[in-house]
Amino acid sequence: MTGLERPPSAAAQVTLPGDDVARPRALLRVRDVAITHEGADAATPAAVSFEVAPGEVVLLLGPSGSGKSTLTLALNGLIPHAVPAEVHGTIDVGGVAASVTSVAVLSTHVGMVFQDPDAQLVTGTLLDEVAFGPENLRMPVAEVLGRSEDALRRVGLWERRGENPDRLSGGGRQRLAIACALAMGSPLLVLDEPTANLDPQGTEEVYAALAELVAAGDRAILLVEHNLDAAIGFVDRAVVLDKDGRLVADGTVDAVLQGRAEELHAMGVWLPTSTLAALRLRQAGYSLDPLPLTPDQLRAALEAEPPVPLPLAQSSPPPESSAEPLISVRGLTLTRGRSTVLHDIDLEVQRGDFVAVVGANGAGKTSLVQAIAGVVPPPRGTVHLDGLDVGRADARTLTSRIGFVFQNPEHQFVAHTVFDEVAHGLRLRGLPDTEVRERTEALLERFGLTAKAGTHPFLLSGGQKRRLSVGTALVAGAPVLALDEPTFGQDRARADELLGLLRELNRDGTTILVVTHDMQLVAEYADRMVVMAEGRVLTHGTTTDVFADADLVERAGLRLPPLARALRGITGHPELTGIARLRDLPSAPPASRPPGSAA
């Protein structure tokens, strides 16, 4: 750690020369900031200026790679003091310059909450965890305890102060991280994708805690978030970066998101689902002015409008079930140690289905998919894959029937080059070298990895790693692909890219089985869904049917995707009732639509 080390109490009173005392002081002033990481060619962000006033809630938006996370790390000095990078411009935090102040001093001005709740835990109990920061600041024990109690109470975790943080749910651990940031006493809280690793219930918990903070009004919040549907409700201002990391918009949420929605959408900035839906509906002739930002606003705006004469939007009917299911699970019970993780599961999956397996954390989703793929051998006779008893099959036979993609693609890389990684599965089957080369090259071509054939798999970008892991799972010719939480911890752009690839594979005939808890992605891509709770299948049916039963979705610890929430039981527009996916919405004006065509 470098820079000046000052006692925090003194640092708070420091005033920069020339600072106008009369002007209400902004908590954070960012001026023409450009940050170049060590070894990077270009600066991202490239040119950013904005301010955050006391009590304000600011949303920082931008497409992937625009440098949002980098910028947040610079606000409390982690860049450049802990992560080497070149910082141009000035960042002024509560009157001190971030570039010459130590992270320790800045930590009393800016509290940070990161994406991964597990990577923010240091100690053994909730109380020790929250006290960790104030203790580092050498505060007297009484004040440490006072701050810790206050912070834990504000996120509703005081009653559990003696427990090990491991026992909390993901949402609970992230609330703990917020409490830890609060205990630092900083007037500004910076949260970088705080819900990306959480299930819908956890996300809701975190936002409920944040909403209370906002309501109290004593802290300003800077939020980086791709899940706008959850965040949009209590944000005052939006600051938008473009893909090169330049500031393109800074204003109230209404001015930025409603006024410039189309422009932002074209730039690759994620908008709330309701806004995207409204943009599409506008093309179909709905006026929807001003643009709705939340499901409630969309619903209200639609109800206020006269119906637009449209033929009923008809999603393509689900393919008729053929006689013989491709995957059939009968009475599958799976135990791990002394606990039963799956209870008597019956399930059938037809050839060509795109199935999403959803449920809260610990519902048994991963166990089910792993048992189907033979990653964890199921009891004999319980799982059949195209006639093959998975419980009796050896690994080689299985890989030619079903490919399995783990949550972290790095876990399943076994070779030193991308080429060998793909060829590995073919060589195992003892195919001749020429055929191995041909098929490997064809697959690399298909997944856009030809240029990377000689690279070490670990040196690929995140999206490339994911594509490679899908490729290796399919190279042996498996007609089924199972994926465990492939979108976990990723931003929407990357998740969308992956799901797009899966949809393409699905159209070419691959049956897809995907575990996820991103409900809007499920709505957009899957035909059918399996809802799990406590090791049992709660229901199994088409996406539309399942989302029609809101109570059941709620019971499974899940939430309806935003669009379904907005359009559920809408009275004024029968043509829109029950639509859950954006592409099912009418988008063309009635005149140009051939009657009865799918949207």
Next chain:
Amino acid sequence: MTVTGPVLTARAPYAQVDPYADAVTAASARFLYRLNPLAKLLAPVPAIVLLIFTRDAATPLAFLALSYAVLLVGVSFTRRLVAVLLLGLPLGALIIGIGFSLWTDPSHVDQSIVVWQIGSWTVYAGAFAVGLATGLRLAAIVALTLIAGLSTTGPDLVRATVQQLRVPYRIGYTALAAFRFVPRFAHELEVIRRAHRVRGAHGGRGPFAVIARWSGYIVPLMAGAIRHAERVALAMDARAFGAYADRTERHLVPFRTRDVVFIVLFLAASAAIFFICNALWGSTPNPRVADARPWGPA
């Protein structure tokens, strides 16, 4: 080493180890929990060092008895304690003892009694005496370390090293944060093993296949470990870790009179055992046993 009873182990979601679990709350007779970890760690050290140089069986037996007595009185009587003391240690001592008996160079031992003879391979009773003495010695050393091991939590040990030994807290608390990595990596390793099995990587049996298999796990495990460690480091820095030369301590681990008393008593007991064993058996045993080297070259 920490005290993690069966109830506490169930807490961590994917772990058998909860390094942060509190010491079990126990009756006041279980005095070991209320001693400074350093006292428990340091008091047996002279005995351990001297045990390394003993050759007879009586001294280690006496120290085994001493440690068992301290443990049975000093820590809570759990199933785990019984398993360790009555099964783990004796079995370990026996296995190591037999192993060393077969390994000992027969030319250095008392050859008066032959236990068995297969062809030209003869095992003498003297070899067993040497081997079992070695096994007992190791068991006694382990039992002495258990005095601290079974009654101390990781965090308390770290606090004691910071508070009494003046180890910089940045080192101590980083070590403490690293405890949290253990269950995480165990889980990650399990996932990696499954993933590699699915890929059909490095199948086959035999030591070379095992080595190839494990070396394949290292890269993904290290990549994940380094990334995680970087994130934890950033999160700790963001909470002013290392801001000052010291930090507020809410949990004091004092070094009190009772710790001094424990150390003095333990040292006295150690000295008495050595003195008595030496007086009674020290000069009598067969000189050939004394200079036998279990690890000596043939």
